[in-house]
Amino acid sequence: MNLLISFFLIALGTYWTLTQPELRLQTPCEEKTIVKAAEPVILLGKSKAQVHARIDTGATYSSMDKELAKKLGFNQVIGEVEIRNAHGVTYRPLVKVSFLLKGKSHQDAFSLADRTQLQHPVLIGRSSLKGYLVDPQE
Secondary structure, three states: OHHHHHHHHHHHHHHHHHHOOOOOOOOOOOOOEEEOOEEEEEEEOOOEEEEEEEEOOOOOOEEEEHHHHHHHOOOOEEEEEEEEEOOEEEEEEEEEEEEEEOOEEEEEEEEEEOOOOOOOOEEEOHHHOOOEEEOOOO
16 A cells, blocks of 8 residues: 555656646756857957867867967966876966857866967867767767
8 A cells, every 4th residue: 555655646746747847857968058079269358359169078178379368368377287198298377268158158277388280279178168068070
């Protein structure tokens, strides 16, 4: 008898929750914004600058070309980060950067590097991608 009552209460609670849209839990995908492998980003420094940024889930930190950072006034170093890649270990300065991605405002620490030889002057890493899903097909 107790098992039957428990089953009935669980079924009733599940039905009630599903019929109340404000109580329905969103799946992780429903609350995320989809981004492509490269996206326009608006950097909010001394002046605004829109650049095309590479979205890189393999990078822990975001990175910006050091000359672009200087031009936009992102020159107050807040720390240093160790970067490990195929070329070895380097240490880069970190600056706080305000930017817009897909219309959402963010502020995060970016490492500074010479990106003049790269296609994208800004790389957005995992630290800046909370709330986004990356679509690798795009």
